[in-house]
Amino acid sequence: MIGVFDSGLGGLTALCELVKLLPGEDFVYFGDTGRVPYGSKSADTVIRYSTEIMRFLSGFGIDAALVACGTASSAALPTLRREFPIPVFGVIDAAAAAAAAATVTRRVGVIGTATTVRLGAFERGIKSLDPGISVTSVACPLFVHLVEDGFTDPDDPVTLAAAERYLSPLRGTGIDTLILGCTHYPIISSAIAKTLPGVRLISSSKAAAEKLAESYGTGTAHGARGTIRCFVSDTPEGFESAGQIFMGDIPLGHAEFVDISKY
Secondary structure, eight states: OEEEEESSSTTHHHHHHHHHHSTTOOEEEEEOTTTOOOTTSOHHHHHHHHHHHHHHHHTTTOSEEEEOOHHHHHHHHHHHHHHOSSOEEOSHHHHHHHHHHHOSSSEEEEEEOHHHHHHTHHHHHHHHHOTTOEEEEEEOTHHHHHHHTTOOOTTOHHHHHHHHHHHGGGGGGTOOEEEEOSTTGGGGHHHHHHHSTTOEEEEHHHHHHHHHHHHHOSOOOSSSOOOEEEEESSOOTTHHHHHHHHHTTSOOOOEEEOOGGGO
16 A cells, blocks of 8 residues: 655645556545645644654555655655655655756756745755756745646636746746646646746656656556545545546545544
């Protein structure tokens, strides 16, 4: 069984990729919907939240975990790897490697939450692979709210306006590759692509899922699709319909409420 968590629903983009790659595996997902977003919170707070969630997921006997949140991966991954005796994957390293391999101009952009950008984990990951790559990072905090509130249509004027406001400064930097450093962002990748035509987009969700699947193996070989259990820290009402925006035709089912502060 694999555990996946995020500050809200964005991590479902990574879960969707994992289910495609490991269709026979069982998954447990936690969305911290009662405390979303993480991007404006301190690193210490994000570490505390992430540790509570990992304690909860560990109760299911998970064999590996994916921190499907750019902010939590930036702030909490070293702590989680020290404290929990299972492989814990984040969304930083795989996306950094994909971007470093993809760029021709050796100019890469990173977009993420304010905390993700401030901590600079994606930039460090890229420069550890190629110090000559120039990295420009931009915080796009409103994107999380737009996705969580359903402003996901490719032509939504609100989302397009936000993308233009945040991303237009990147046009003059010469970037040819952009890391979507928050797992919510692939849902509005069409709006991002319209704002930065010709720039290759790297989904941190997809890159992380591929890295975990490569390390984990081929999944449980019982022939049938594995199970998915979902938990949230706020009311689960509307989770199934909202979750399908992220999961496409993969059935998600209902979520269960859990008081995560008890962990």
